[in-house]
Amino acid sequence: MKRALCCYVICFALVVLNLVSAHLGFPVSDITWFLAVFGLIAVPLIEVRHIHPRDEAEAGVVVTWSGKDLLMGLAAVLILLVPVALGNHFVRTVLQDMTFQFSLDNYARLETPLYWEVPLQILCVALPEEFFYRGYLQTAFLKFFKERSMRLAPALAIVCASACFALVHLPSGGVARLLTFFPGLLFGFLRFKSGGLLGAIFCHAACNMMMAVLNVHYF
Numbered sequence: 634m635k636r637a638l639c640c641y642v643i644c645f646a647l648v649v650l651n652l653v654s655a656h657l658g659f660p661v662s663d664i665t666w667f668l669a670v671f672g673l674i675a676v677p678l679i680e681v682r683h684i685h686p687r688d689e690a691e692a693g694v695v696v697t698w699s700g701k702d703l704l705m706g707l708a709a710v711l712i713l714l715v716p717v718a719l720g721n722h723f724v725r726t727v728l729q730d731m732t733f734q735f736s737l738d739n740y741a742r743l744e745t746p747l748y749w750e751v752p753l754q755i756l757c758v759a760l761p762e763e764f765f766y767r768g769y770l771q772t773a774f775l776k777f778f779k780e781r782s783m784r785l786a787p788a789l790a791i792v793c794a795s796a797c798f799a800l801v802h803l804p805s806g807g808v809a810r811l812l813t814f815f816p817g818l819l820f821g822f823l824r825f826k827s828g829g830l831l832g833a834i835f836c837h838a839a840c841n842m843m844m845a846v847l848n849v850h851y852f
Contacts, residue, residue, distance in 0.1 A: 636685060637773035640676045644765060645801050647672045652804055673761035677769040693772030696764065699829045706823060706832030710839040713819075717840070721847050731851040739849040750845060751838075759838035766798045766817070767824040767833050775825075791821035816840055 651665035659665075681692045689695050725731040745753060771794035778786035795817030802810035820833040827833075 634773055634777040636680055637677075637770055640680050640765075641770060641797055641801075643676050644669070644672050648801055649804055670757050670761050673765040677765060681769075691772075693768040694764070696760075696768070696830050696834075699827065699831055702823075702827040702829035702831040703835055704832075705827050706835035706839075709819060709823060709832070709836045710843075713840065714843070717843060718847060721844065725848070725851040729851075733850055734852060735850050740846075742849045743845060747846075751842065754838040754841045755834070758841060759834045762798070763820060763824075763830050763833045763837055766794050767820055768830050770794045770797060771821055771824060787825050791818060791825060795821055 647665070647669040651662065651669040654665045655662040677692070677694050678689075681687060681689055681694050722733065726733060740747065743750065771790050774790035774793045775786055778789045783789060795814050798817040799811045799814035802813045816837070820837055823832040823836060824830060
């Protein structure tokens with residue numbers, strides 16, 4: 634568990650380094666962004682393969698194809714679609730006093746066009762984050778709690794991995810970013826029930842895209 638937490642600290646530091654370099658306008662901010670993303674995959678793989686060699690599947694650092702896994706992710710997105718849209722509408726209009734104005738022209742407000750945003754969310758956000766937090770870190774927590782014969786080991790592992798996931802979002806957007814803890818629980822549940830990562834990756838990317846598509850219509 635100590636090794637997994639050390640990997641987490643390294644990845645957290647890479648995120649902070651990227652935020653600082655971007656805030657200060659350093660020309661290396663693109664490089665630090667790449668390091669922060671790539672580190673989520675590279676750091677656990679280096680730890681598993683070279684520093685403390687062991688089976689990759691046992692360590693949770695593999696992504697395998699599974700139709701069942703993907704269908705679970707799709708089902709989760711379909712179930713969430715309406716409540717997320719309604720909840721987001723309530724927050725934007727009631728709590729933030731914004732106005733909803735639907736127009737296809739609003740999509741021009743997206744920082745990245747949708748045809749780039751989709752692969753970006755899948756390959757540069759959802760895949761590396763799920764690989765690290767649900768694949769590597771949640772697996773490490775699960776093993777840690779199981780070794781101590783804790784009956785709620787799966788639930789504790791999901792909660793702890795989700796807490797780590799939420800904390801790493803804190804520097805980029807303040808306390809509100811801690812709300813990522815809750816979708817993290819869903820991603821962790823998908824990981825535990827399916828035994829794979831595809832469902833969590835798909836659901837993660839779809840949730841991010843859902844929020845981006847919804848929020849362009851609020852002013």
